[in-house]
Amino acid sequence: MNASPRLLAGASAPAGQYLTFTLAREVFAVEIQVVREIIEYGKLTGVPMLPPSILGVINLRGAVVPVIDLGVRFGGSATVIGPRTCIVILEIAQDDGTQVIGMVVDAVNEVRELAAGEIEPAPSFGSHIRADFILGMGKLDERLVVMLDVSRVISAEDRELLGQAQHLAHASGTS
Amino acid sequence: MDMDEVLKVFIAESQELLQQMEEALLMLEHAPGDSDTINAIFRAAHTIKGSAGLFGLDAIVAFTHIAESVLDRVRSGELRFDAELTALFLQVRDHLGELVRLVDEGIDLSSLPAEVQPLHTQLGDCLSRYLPSTDSQSQLRATERIERGHEHGLSADHWHISLRFGPDTLRNGMDPLGLFRYLNTFGRIVSLVPVLDRMPAAAEMDPETCYLGFEVAFYSDADKATIDGAFEFVREDSLIRILPPHSKSDQYLELIRALPEEDMRLGEILMRCGTLTATELQEVLHTQVQSQQRAETRPIGQVLMEESLVQPPVIAAALQKQQQIKDNRNNENNLIRVDASKLDRLIDLVGELIIAGAGAQMTAQRCGHSEMQEATEVLSRLVEEVRDSALPLRMVQIGATFNRFQRVVRDVSREISKDIALSISGGETELDKTVVERITDPLTHLVRNAMDHGIEPADKRMANAKPAQGRVWLNAFHDAGSIVIEVGDDGGGLDPQRILAKARERGMLNEGQQLAEKDVFNLIFEPGFSTAEQVSNLSGRGVGMDVVKRNITALRGTIDLDSKLGQGTTVRIRLPLTLAIIDGFLVNVGQASYVIPLELVEECIELNSDEPFERGHLELRGQMLPVVRLRELFEDDSPRPRRESVVVVHQAGLRAGLVVDQLLGEFQTVIKPLSKVFSACPGLGGFTILGDGTVALILDIPSLLGQLTRVSEAPQRARIEA
Numbered sequence: 001m002n003a004s005p006r007l008l009a010g011a012s013a014p015a016g017q018y019l020t021f022t023l024a025r026e027v028f029a030v031e032i033q034v035v036r037e038i039i040e041y042g043k044l045t046g047v048p049m050l051p052p053s054i055l056g057v058i059n060l061r062g063a064v065v066p067v068i069d070l071g072v073r074f075g076g077s078a079t080v081i082g083p084r085t086c087i088v089i090l091e092i093a094q095d096d097g098t099q100v101i102g103m104v105v106d107a108v109n110e111v112r113e114l115a116a117g118e119i120e121p122a123p124s125f126g127s128h129i130r131a132d133f134i135l136g137m138g139k140l141d142e143r144l145v146v147m148l149d150v151s152r153v154i155s156a157e158d159r160e161l162l163g164q165a166q167h168l169a170h171a172s173g174t175s
Numbered sequence: 176m177d178m179d180e181v182l183k184v185f186i187a188e189s190q191e192l193l194q195q196m197e198e199a200l201l202m203l204e205h206a207p208g209d210s211d212t213i214n215a216i217f218r219a220a221h222t223i224k225g226s227a228g229l230f231g232l233d234a235i236v237a238f239t240h241i242a243e244s245v246l247d248r249v250r251s252g253e254l255r256f257d258a259e260l261t262a263l264f265l266q267v268r269d270h271l272g273e274l275v276r277l278v279d280e281g282i283d284l285s286s287l288p289a290e291v292q293p294l295h296t297q298l299g300d301c302l303s304r305y306l307p308s309t310d311s312q313s314q315l316r317a318t319e320r321i322e323r324g325h326e327h328g329l330s331a332d333h334w335h336i337s338l339r340f341g342p343d344t345l346r347n348g349m350d351p352l353g354l355f356r357y358l359n360t361f362g363r364i365v366s367l368v369p370v371l372d373r374m375p376a377a378a379e380m381d382p383e384t385c386y387l388g389f390e391v392a393f394y395s396d397a398d399k400a401t402i403d404g405a406f407e408f409v410r411e412d413s414l415i416r417i418l419p420p421h422s423k424s425d426q427y428l429e430l431i432r433a434l435p436e437e438d439m440r441l442g443e444i445l446m447r448c449g450t451l452t453a454t455e456l457q458e459v460l461h462t463q464v465q466s467q468q469r470a471e472t473r474p475i476g477q478v479l480m481e482e483s484l485v486q487p488p489v490i491a492a493a494l495q496k497q498q499q500i501k502d503n504r505n506n507e508n509n510l511i512r513v514d515a516s517k518l519d520r521l522i523d524l525v526g527e528l529i530i531a532g533a534g535a536q537m538t539a540q541r542c543g544h545s546e547m548q549e550a551t552e553v554l555s556r557l558v559e560e561v562r563d564s565a566l567p568l569r570m571v572q573i574g575a576t577f578n579r580f581q582r583v584v585r586d587v588s589r590e591i592s593k594d595i596a597l598s599i600s601g602g603e604t605e606l607d608k609t610v611v612e613r614i615t616d617p618l619t620h621l622v623r624n625a626m627d628h629g630i631e632p633a634d635k636r637m638a639n640a641k642p643a644q645g646r647v648w649l650n651a652f653h654d655a656g657s658i659v660i661e662v663g664d665d666g667g668g669l670d671p672q673r674i675l676a677k678a679r680e681r682g683m684l685n686e687g688q689q690l691a692e693k694d695v696f697n698l699i700f701e702p703g704f705s706t707a708e709q710v711s712n713l714s715g716r717g718v719g720m721d722v723v724k725r726n727i728t729a730l731r732g733t734i735d736l737d738s739k740l741g742q743g744t745t746v747r748i749r750l751p752l753t754l755a756i757i758d759g760f761l762v763n764v765g766q767a768s769y770v771i772p773l774e775l776v777e778e779c780i781e782l783n784s785d786e787p788f789e790r791g792h793l794e795l796r797g798q799m800l801p802v803v804r805l806r807e808l809f810e811d812d813s814p815r816p817r818r819e820s821v822v823v824v825h826q827a828g829l830r831a832g833l834v835v836d837q838l839l840g841e842f843q844t845v846i847k848p849l850s851k852v853f854s855a856c857p858g859l860g861g862f863t864i865l866g867d868g869t870v871a872l873i874l875d876i877p878s879l880l881g882q883l884t885r886v887s888e889a890p891q892r893a894r895i896e897a
Binding site: 043045046047048049050056057058059062063064066 | 527530767808809810811847853858859862864868869870871872
């Protein structure tokens with residue numbers, strides 16, 4: 001797994017540029033380095049037999065890219081598609097190569113510079129989002145935003161799928 | 176010229192040649208003394224030596240040279256390839272492979288790395304023992320060895336020197352006459368034949384240009400280096416060949432091949448080379464005249480052969496040279512070496528072309544312009560042809576991979592002291608290069624497993640009335656759009672009871688859980704399962720079969736196993752032919768489109784809606800067919816249309832029906848790699864992009880079939896077992 005050493009060391013998220021976006025009336029931030037592009041919400045093909053947090057796949061100029069719904073992932077309800085709905089395409093380096101994945105967001109806000117002083121360590125409780133998904137909390141115009149560790153979110157997605165597949169295989173094998 | 180590029184070619188070629196050498200050596204174990212095979216080994220060594228010389232890889236040159244000298248003695252019949260020499264040469268091959276690998280890694284071979292040096296010296300010494308007792312150590316250093324005193328050499332007891340002076344020799348201040356005078360200081364010129372074939376007509380002749388060539392018979396006790404030294408200053412633009420006394424006939428052959436004269440008559444070449452004396456030649460000419468009188472014009476080569484005046488190989492070489500002069504330019508470039516990544520790029524582009532073509536066709540159909548439609552028809556047919564000719568470019572025969580196992584089986588059978596033979600069939604079966612590369616490891620594991628666990632010890636085999644020699648085989652064939660590779664052995668087979676016991680012991684099965692025999696065997700592909708009672712060097716550590724299975728699954732393949740206790744085991748691997756583009760069959764369910772690989776579609780039938788299928792079965796021409804609605808399987812809640820169709824798919828003896836809304840027909844499917852998120856998804860074979868840009872799912876029929884048939888058959892099987 002891609003455990004971030006800085007998290008283990010108890011340090012906070014690094015300063016730098018962050019993309020902020022809104023999802024279910026909450027503001028989140030991701031490091032700009034992992035964002036490849038932002039596209040309009042478009043034709044999505046559903047993939048059967050998958051957990052609801054995976055919405056389906058899109059055709060991104062010839063490449064097939066899976067799209068996840070963070071709302072579902074964080075235990076909320078499915079994101080409602082509106083006129084400002086976007087897909088943020090993330091490119092995440094993992095142990096065995098880069099993974100390209102899209103996430104649906106209600107709206108993309110802005111790219112903001114977050115200085116070290118504006119970042120606080122992740123709270124160990126008190127959030128409805130799993131603590132290990134949070135890199136830190138950023139102070140943005142007197143408002144706290146959740147800084148996401150997307151590689152963790154995605155590897156959790158992988159794990160869940162794997163578990164489900166094994167469960168399915170087991171179920172069909174012994175029935 | 177980019178030396179790095181050329182060096183890459185050298186490395187690739189050497190690896191290929193070493194592979195050929197290994198195959199030839201292994202063949203020699205079965206047919207010792209086969210001259211073609213020995214020649215193949217010799218050629219491989221010789222080519223490697225020659226190319227290594229070009230790159231100044233002296234370590235390889237010197238080492239290969241000794242090996243070549245030993246091979247030379249084998250060729251001339253002085254030595255025989257016995258088991259010991261073969262084993263030595265296999266080591267030599269491996270060592271050369273190691274040296275080439277070092278070159279590939281960019282390690283300077285002028286001082287050998289410490290880890291290879293001892294073996295290098297040791298192998299050199301071993302080889303030198305096979306050489307006549309001339310100073311064998313010095314041969315390690317010298318790149319050119321003087322060959323003299325062979326009993327099998329020809330009668331001429333003098334050196335033979337062929338000289339073709341370069342046109343600028345005189346202008347450079349060199350005098351051929353001076354050279355001969357110098358030669359006479361340490362020897363005696365027995366005879367000297369000028370070769371004036373290059374001399375132009377008097378009008379065109381430039382007095383300052385040298386047109387001369389000489390064939391010299393030279394008697395001397397000096398060594399080759401001394402003689403060679405005489406020509407030091409003319410070597411650069413002249414052609415100089417020096418043959419030691421008593422050279423063997425094939426060295427004369429080489430000389431004939433190396434000389435530039437094209438129109439020189441055969442008899443003259445032979446005489447000048449010292450192979451024939453003038454009297455012998457005259458006799459031959461006489462015979463030729465006679466045959467001409469009989470109104471038969473026979474080539475002089477044939478005459479010579481009939482008169483047994485020269486050895487056939489000499490004539491053959493001379494004839495070959497004449498032929499070569501004609502063919503030289505035509506034959507050279509039948510094969511091209513292409514960088515695999517260029518091919519990949521091409522295949523990718525063909526994939527994009529297919530998608531774009533499908534889009535154009537769809538648009539044309541929509542606007543109903545008939546000329547436009549015709550044009551896109553033509554276009555898509557051409558694209559299809561392009562695809563069909565582009566895909567085979569990546570296909571390679573599996574034979575080369577199979578042959579590698581001869582060595583594995585040979586080495587392993589010695590290691591575990593079992594007498595085991597490997598037989599190979601279906602080597603000409605072609606499959607995608609990527610697949611071939613990634614199948615080698617799993618195959619190695621399976622072959623080793625078969626040898627270690629499959630084949631019983633000889634005494635046990637004898638007791639069971641089996642031949643003492645065990646047999647392992649590799650087989651490959653095409654079947655319904657996939658390639659099947661079999662690894663079989665005639666060993667003890669698997670004991671289902673033991674596997675079951677083991678599985679229970681490991682907690683992989685619940686007490687009382689019943690499994691069909693096939694499923695019992697498949698347990699050995701589960702992680703952490705190994706039935707070997709003793710852990711040997713080769714296998715039995717509990718890692719293995721599950722890794723094999725994972726590798727095969729990663730290639731979209733399946734693996735299963737047949738075994739009869741006491742008779743042997745066959746492992747069957749089924750792989751897709753290609754990983755890039757397939758012929759698909761497009762179907763619709765609700766809003767979604769799915770692609771089924773066309774080769775797996777057996778037939779399509781209409782589903783009569785007033786004939787509901789019960790418990791997932793449908794009667795098709797008197798046979799029960801397990802059937803599933805894709806709509807239900809995929810939990811699609813869109814309303815069911817009035818008419819549905821059943822697509823009957825089959826693979827590996829399993830059949831099932833898939834109920835779909837609409838049949839959309841054939842579709843060239845470019846397989847897009849499955850994102851890691853979906854790698855564990857059952858029933859999902861990949862994605863493709865349709866002409867209108869939407870994504871469609873490719874169904875993984877084998878896994879669906881497995882699920883369906885297992886679900887439907889399990890109760891019946893359980894009953895039989897109980």
